[in-house]
Amino acid sequence: MEIFNHNSNVNFLGMRKFSIGIAALLMIASIALIATKGLNYGLDFTGGVSIVADYQQPVAIADVRAALEKGGIENAVVQSLGGTKEVSIRLQPTAAMLDEKGKVSLDKAADDVTKALRAIRPDAALTSRDYVGSQVGEELRSDGVVAVIVVIIGIMGYLWIRFERRFAIAAVVTEVHDALVTVGIFALTQREFDLTVLASVLAVVGYSINDKVVVFDRIRELFRLARKAEPEEILNRSINNTLSRTIITSTFTAITMAALYFFGGPVVHGFAITMLIGILVGTLSSIFVASPILLWLGVSKKDLMPQVKGNPELERRP
Known part of the structure; x- marks a missing residue:
């Protein structure tokens, strides 16, 4: 050819x-x-909040991303963790997720993510949360x-x-x-x-x-x-x-x-x-x-x- x-x-x-x-x-x-x-640079290089969410019923990645955006959490990286019920969520902390000293509060971040997810799917539950530093x-x-x-x-x-x-x-x-x-x-x-x-x-x-x-x-x-x-x-x-x-x-x-x-x-x-x-x-x-x-x-x-x-x-x- x-x-x-x-x-x-x-x-x-x-x-x-x-x-x-x-x-x-x-x-x-x-x-x-x-x-x-x-x-x-994305979250892989700048650091950010890493959260794992678990659902009782299968969930689509697009639905999780849409729920976060509707809840005011934009540009989150959502990935499936080897199945259809567990997802990994990585995001840059917003101003509402900072404490009085200007540091990231994992409790506030987890609460914001939980509210955003449960507004669409009440069966969502967070199983882990962590913060990855810029280092x-x-x-x-x-x-x-x-x-x-x-x-x-x-x-x-x-x-x-x-x-x-x-x-x-x-x-x-x-x-x-x-x-x-x-x-x-x-x-x-x-x-x-x-x-x-x-x-x-x-x-x-x-x-x-x-x-x-x-x-x-x-x-x-x-x-x-x-x-x-x-x-x-x-x-x-x-x-x-x-x-x-x-x-x-x-x-x-x-x-x-x-x-x-x-x-x-x-x-x-x-x-x-x-x-x-x-x-x-x-x-x-x-x-x-x-x-x-x-x-x-x-x-x-x-x-x-x-x-x-x-x-x-x-x-x-x-």
């Missing part, structure tokens, strides 16, 4: 100054947005940053071994670009950034590198098959050869994420939206950013050929 002709010859590298310029501007803008506006959120944030860095370094090491150092550098630069732009859009829109979104950012990094490895494989193959060819020509042919595969894969993955967004419920909205943004950004960077960086780094056929020095078997080959 092909959308574009396998042997088409669109001059993607001819637009490299324009595409690299846009990519650089997007990275700078994303860094500026994250530094100035910051991210709208835990700070640890999660730092762990998340470390996780992203470890993933990117691991990808760089893998590509350095499988291909060549120029491929590793090009991949890491584009991965940083993809992750930064995705997070920058969250800073711009001020959508909630929680652990689900962080997990999807890591998924975006993995998805994006898959696209680039496909193009890199074709680049290596064409370099080894061609007797004499300019690097720019090889890179252009590689992008054109894999373009249908890239677009088809991205389109069907995006359709899956769109279905998850519309039918998966509010809990997975953050994950689905992040993946949709990441798929778009990663696909464009695979086509317009990764190969121009390779060309700028000076990739050539010699870099991808087996080294014969010190290997008698290869030296004997004609």
Whole structure:
């Protein structure tokens, strides 16, 4: 199945100054947005009240969320706890939940939640309540940053071994670009950034590198098959050869994420939206950013050929 002709010859590298310029501007803008506006961290990172409610009869998550909103408790995170009768509720404490010293009163928070739930369902009962401080959120944030860095370094090491150092550098630069732009859009829109979104950012990094490895494989193959060819020509042919595969894969993955967004419920909205943004950004960077960086780094056929020095078997080959 092909959308574009396998042997088409669109001059993607001819637009490299324009595409690299846009990519650089997007990275700078994303860094500026994250530094100035910051991210709208969710309860996972900022802390808050955690309550578990139990019902005598099965209850829908949407009904629990609607009851809390009707009771004046907005933006609560409601999740099922392995069944249809027990739910977890996480929320930011409101002014009414603070004591005289300005500290969170779990008794007041529990009373407010109980009133809101029982106004709709009298069989609701709270089984536990707790407060998660901001220190835990700070640890999660730092762990998340470390996780992203470890993933990117691991990808760089893998590509350095499988291909060549120029491929590793090009991949890491584009991965940083993809992750930064995705997070920058969250800073711009001020959508909630929680652990689900962080997990999807890591998924975006993995998805994006898959696209680039496909193009890199074709680049290596064409370099080894061609007797004499300019690097720019090889890179252009590689992008054109894999373009249908890239677009088809991205389109069907995006359709899956769109279905998850519309039918998966509010809990997975953050994950689905992040993946949709990441798929778009990663696909464009695979086509317009990764190969121009390779060309700028000076990739050539010699870099991808087996080294014969010190290997008698290869030296004997004609």
